Amino acid sequence: MEQNLQPKWEGKVTTKLTQATADQIWTLFKDFFNLHKWFPSLSTSYGVHGTNGRPGCIRYCAGFSIPASNDGNIPVRWSKERLIAVDQDHRSLSYEIVESNIGFESYVSTVKIVPGDHENGCLIEWSFAVDPVEGMEFVDLVRKYDVGLQRMAKKMEDSILQV
Secondary structure (H helix, E strand, O other), X not given: OOOOOOOOEEEEEEEEEOOOEXXXXXXXXXXXXXXXXXXXXXXXXXXXXOOOOOOOOEEEEEEOOOOOOOOOOOOOEEEEEEEEEEEOOOOEEEEEEEEEOOOOOOOEEEEEEEEOOOOXXXXXXXXXXXXXXXXXXXXXXXXXXXXXXXXXXXHHHHHHHOO
């Protein structure tokens, strides 16, 4: 059995929203089975086990965010993700990938919604830890997370402003 002796990649990206409160954004995030509504590169996500928003539930996500090859083909990438913790008071949730074809091993991620200094506004913090991913550089993975978070935050904030 081959052991991975490289340290885990640990990253964190953050974005600030000025037109939505932490409670408004948290309501959207805790809908664990429906991430595709907000994350631009996901074509679908849905529950495959358990009750949405409860620890132990599992969602299936598919899309095109992390292509597996450089030969011009963009295969559908998928993962099954288990919600492992929810903290309503601190507006945070953690999940792990339990199965996928994206090359992530020992992946755990936490999303936290932090209230801003004023009545409106908040920060979204998305952190992750994963074994090094073959064929990818750490800086490129962080960049993908940052771009994804920025786009997702804009989509969430826009939806709240339309109400």
